[in-house]
């Protein structure tokens with residue numbers, strides 16, 4: 012670390028976050044050192060408009076080193092008149108989307124980035140319009156044409172594959188099933204996918220800007236509505252960020268409730284996902300069984316929290332509902348679920364044709380997963396042992412005994428098996444949590460948000476790690492809320508996994524990643 | 534065994550088996566038999582829905598997916614979700630309509646043969662919901678295409694969606 016520390020012109024510590032501000036010339040060096048020498052993982056990268064504090068924009072690159080519960084944040088100041096920063100994508104490929112996003116949202120150009128096409132905005136979004144700058148407002152730009160696609164202001168060039176027998180199959184954004192919108196362009200040779208280029212961000216809703224228009228307390232409701240099936244994890248990470256910023260420590264009881272609900276959320280997602288894979292292989296009975304188990308847990312959710320998606324429980328400073336009072340209901344439901352789940356797995360393991368379809372398709376190698384910064388089940392099924400619950404223990408996770416499961420093969424089967432093992436692990440965590448008593452009230456009082464302070468919040472959603480970074484302005488209102496959902500990291504891995512597979516296997520591969528469009532597009 | 538099947542067949546007209554997980558508070562319970570009859574009469578036993586996600590958070594979709602699971606099993610009323618708008622009678626829109634989905638929503642709507650109906654499902658689809666006022670959304674389906682029926686909720690539960698569909702059908706009388 013010496014090498015980076017020596018270069019820092021300003022060092023700030025806050026809980027397990029270490030901010031190291033460096034000069035422009037050292038930015039790349041510092042990041043690359045962490046990545047190459049210390050094998051750090053790039054967790055996220057973002058910009059913030061801090062002109063009201065010190066006349067600069069800031070670029071933050073957040074790393075964590077395996078085995079150390081600490082975040083190393085390399086900070087770079089960008090002055091108003093230069094609007095560029097050195098790109099690190101060539102050395103750290105995981106940065107590729109983050110940098111393009113910074114370009115789209117702030118107009119700060121990553122110098123040396125190999126692909127400077129737009130990421131978030133589509134062709135008809137006005138040029139030179141950067142929504143996340145503080146002085147930008149809707150009314151400044153002519154948005155009338157946006158979405159109509161009549162006038163292409165910045166044309167998007169799809170990558171072209173040339174060669175004998177190669178043809179293109181465009182699909183989307185409206186797909187055949189009940190799924191979210193996205194556009195895919197396959198370049199295929201016969202039945203085989205040679206190259207896939209996804210174009211996403213159809214569901215971009217300006218969420219980060221929207222956060223800035225409401226108080227931190229109201230933001231909880233919005234954070235629950237970023238990605239439906241991860242409502243609880245998102246709001247948990249958001250609340251955690253605001254609480255850390257305000258210097259709050261929530262009670263043991265609130266921690267227990269949050270941990271419990273996080274695991275219930277994981278359980279219903281994994282159950283549903285295992286079932287959905289069956290829909291992909293045509294094993295209807297497996298799909299039906301998975302859906303019934305999921306429905307059972309959703310109904311439990313409704314009894315516990317009055318919301319099938321566990322919404323409305325989290326508040327800044329704790330939780331509203333003491334779900335531990337309904338321990339009997341949870342235990343009996345989890346018992347039934349465990350039994351039904353075993354039946355389902357027996358069925359699947361006995362269905363050779365099902366397993367056969369899953370094996371050796373959609374293979375994501377460890378090397379690519381690592382370089383692209385994949386997270387969650389996707390990463391663990393490719394042999395990367397990374398789980399935020401272990402790497403950066405929060406809530407009650409440091410007291411609980413559990414393993415993070417990995418598998419080296421990286422195919423659809425591996426992703427299913429990792430889910431199955433995690434589901435079992437969630438069941439045992441739920442049972443263990445309910446056995447104990449916890450001290451404290453449900454909430455602690457929030458005294459106010461200190462001006463110009465910031466902090467991270469994070470957790471492991473069913474899909475992988477989620478991060479929030481919040482910063483307050485001088486009145487304690489949000490100056491910036493950055494969110495990074497797991498799907499944002501995993502989407503770029505999909506084209507690599509499907510390369511060489513049959514086009515008809517694509518839905519199955521895609522399902523096995525179980526990616527959220529809304530969470531990614533924000 | 535055969536006896537039982539025969540007995541079931543004989544009793545089928547007035548009995549729709551209700552799975553044990555299907556819990557209905559009497560206040561919001563739609564009249565299942567009515568729904569069945571209405572679909573029979575007005576849509577000749579087949580009502581096809583094309584769902585378009587116009588920027589939802591995906592919870593609304595999950596609830597629609599749940600409608601097709603063995604518990605709600607909406608297919609037994611003759612209602613189903615279809616892949617192509619060309620096969621659909623109804624467009625069910627979710628989400629606040631992100632500006633980047635506006636065009637796709639409009640085109641899908643136009644691809645449905647007339648007479649077509651539109652349901653706006655979820656608070657977002659009604660008026661933008663929590664996303665109302667954001668620079669990147671059109672604040673509801675009705676701002677893009679004409680809407681015939683609104684189903685409030687965030688997300689509406691599967692039962693509420695069924696009730697909503699029933700309301701739409703009844704309004705056609």
Ligand code: SF4
Nearest residue numbers: 589590655656657687
């Ligand atoms: S209404 Fe609620 S559940 Fe439906 S898309 Fe909007 S935020 Fe999501």
